[in-house]
Amino acid sequence: MRNLILFFQRFYVFFLFLILFVLSLSILVSNNNFQRASFLNASNTVTGTVYDGVSEVRSFFNLSQENERLRAENAELKGILRSSYYVDTITAVEVNDSVFKQQYAFIPAKVVNNSIDKKYNYITLNRGSLHGVRKHQGVISDNGVVGVVIHVSEHYCTVMSVLNRNLKISPKIDSSNYFGTLSWDATSVKYAQLTQINRFAEVEVGQKVLTSGFSTNFPENILIGKIDRVELKEGGNFYDIEVELSTNFANLTTVYIVQNLMKDELNQLDGEREEDEDGN
Amino acid sequence: MEKERRTKMATNQIFGLLIRYVGLLLLQVFIIGKLHIHPFVQPNILILFFLMLPVDLKPGATLLLGFLGGLLLDVFSDSAGFNSTAVLVMMFARIYYVRAFASIDIQEAGVRPNIGNTGYRWYIFYSASMVLVYHLVYSFIESFRVVYFLSNIASAIMSAAVSLALIFLFQLLFFRTRKGERV
Numbered sequence: 461m462r463n464l465i466l467f468f469q470r471f472y473v474f475f476l477f478l479i480l481f482v483l484s485l486s487i488l489v490s491n492n493n494f495q496r497a498s499f500l501n502a503s504n505t506v507t508g509t510v511y512d513g514v515s516e517v518r519s520f521f522n523l524s525q526e527n528e529r530l531r532a533e534n535a536e537l538k539g540i541l542r543s544s545y546y547v548d549t550i551t552a553v554e555v556n557d558s559v560f561k562q563q564y565a566f567i568p569a570k571v572v573n574n575s576i577d578k579k580y581n582y583i584t585l586n587r588g589s590l591h592g593v594r595k596h597q598g599v600i601s602d603n604g605v606v607g608v609v610i611h612v613s614e615h616y617c618t619v620m621s622v623l624n625r626n627l628k629i630s631p632k633i634d635s636s637n638y639f640g641t642l643s644w645d646a647t648s649v650k651y652a653q654l655t656q657i658n659r660f661a662e663v664e665v666g667q668k669v670l671t672s673g674f675s676t677n678f679p680e681n682i683l684i685g686k687i688d689r690v691e692l693k694e695g696g697n698f699y700d701i702e703v704e705l706s707t708n709f710a711n712l713t714t715v716y717i718v719q720n721l722m723k724d725e726l727n728q729l730d731g732e733r734e735e736d737e738d739g740n
Numbered sequence: 741m742e743k744e745r746r747t748k749m750a751t752n753q754i755f756g757l758l759i760r761y762v763g764l765l766l767l768q769v770f771i772i773g774k775l776h777i778h779p780f781v782q783p784n785i786l787i788l789f790f791l792m793l794p795v796d797l798k799p800g801a802t803l804l805l806g807f808l809g810g811l812l813l814d815v816f817s818d819s820a821g822f823n824s825t826a827v828l829v830m831m832f833a834r835i836y837y838v839r840a841f842a843s844i845d846i847q848e849a850g851v852r853p854n855i856g857n858t859g860y861r862w863y864i865f866y867s868a869s870m871v872l873v874y875h876l877v878y879s880f881i882e883s884f885r886v887v888y889f890l891s892n893i894a895s896a897i898m899s900a901a902v903s904l905a906l907i908f909l910f911q912l913l914f915f916r917t918r919k920g921e922r923v
Contacts, residue, residue, distance in 0.1 A: 472799075472800065473799040473800065473803070473832075473835065476799075476800050476803050476804075477803055477828070477832045480803055480804070480807045480828050481825065481828060481829070483807075484807060484810075484811070484821050484824040484825040484828055485821065485825060485881075486821075487811075487820055487821040487824065488820060488821025488822065488824075488825060488881060489821070510816075514770065573818070575773075575818070576776055576779075577773075577774075577775070577776040577777065577778070577779055577781075577782065578779060578782060578882075579779050579780070579882060579883065579895075580882065582818055584818070618818070623779075625883075646779040646780070647779070649779070710776070
């Protein structure tokens with residue numbers, strides 16, 4: 461027994477290192493595997509409040525630009541009003557899309573923290589479970605798709621941005637309706653890569669890439685970007701397509717969280733669908 | 741009297757460390773972290789704080805400080821566990837690096853290594869090794885996949901280069917030697 465104690469005493473630095481190393485690795489694994497525990501990330505109320513304050517100051521300098529953009533957006537929305545059914549509630553705007561018999565509500569949210577310089581980028585928004593935000597809901601801006609909600613606290617939520625090597629979206633190509641897998645290779649904030657498009661598909665530079673509506677997170681036909689470069693390796697079955705993203709992540713300030721009001725019904729139909737989806 | 745003086749000195753030292761930590765943390769989170777140079781280049785200036793801890797600090801305290809200091813940076817940069825692991829490994833390496841390569845003078849006096857009191861050559865090797873360890877570990881646990889092996893190494897080297905440049909800029913600004921020590 462005494463020898464054992466002496467042994468631990470002698471190598472205590474190594475054992476302490478081992479204990480701390482395992483501890484931090486367990487923090488890492490349990491928090492970054494798509495589900496991140498609330499006490500250690502930016503949707504935590506403490507850090508969220510700090511970021512809120514800083515972003516408040518920052519947003520002051522963007523006010524005029526932001527106003528102009530909102531005015532343009534307002535004008536555009538007013539144009540649509542006549543032809544669509546529009547319900548204005550306190551937190552969300554509901555749009556009835558009678559053709560697809562699907563109902564989507566949009567929760568406007570402000571970006572309080574955003575990263576674009578990492579290989580795994582996340583965005584924090586100032587809306588949380590109190591406002592109806594749930595895990596796996598899609599996030600869009602008026603320019604296009606932004607990401608998917610992966611963690612929700614009471615007042616904040618964390619969004620896995622399109623600029624994250626772990627996010628996979630299945631979009632389709634406009635007009636031809638071929639669908640593939642969109643991912644990001646972390647080389648440029650402007651481009652994402654579209655794979656799994658069959659080589660028999662007709663693909664041209666300049667075609668739009670849209671959400672496919674197969675997932676319950678995004679409405680169909682939300683713009684993701686347009687095709688910038690098409691490559692077909694000799695003997696390959698699939699195209700390598702470079703997509704120029706339509707969302708400018710560098711100055712993202714206002715976004716909308718997509719609430720699928722029929723999701724429960726759809727999920728009931730598909731059984732345990734939500735479990736398999738893993739945020740796509 | 742003597743005891744009182746010593747406790748006062750210790751409190752001053754701890755206070756100084758705290759201020760330096762908070763200052764570098766804010767600098768890292770709100771300025772360096774927002775530079776957006778390239779997804780592969782993510783410098784970290786907070787390493788400087790850990791590099792400047794006194795060399796005669798007890799190994800246990802060194803490890804704990806590294807772990808907790810990294811963890812707090814994680815909380816602010818939304819990267820749970822990345823920095824705490826990387827800094828912890830760096831501090832573990834530092835214990836043995838100092839034991840192996842620091843001269844007796846440096847070890848016994850308990851200096852806080854800076855470019856002025858250790859000399860250019862020693863400081864360059866010391867900071868370069870530590871920064872490289874940090875960025876290699878960070879890069880690998882960030883991707884957590886072997887597929888990106890080469891791109892991870894490239895990313896670590898580029899990040900380390902920028903971190904080192906920042907650390908040297910800081911050192912030259914604040915700790916320039918007065919003895920005229922040269923390489």
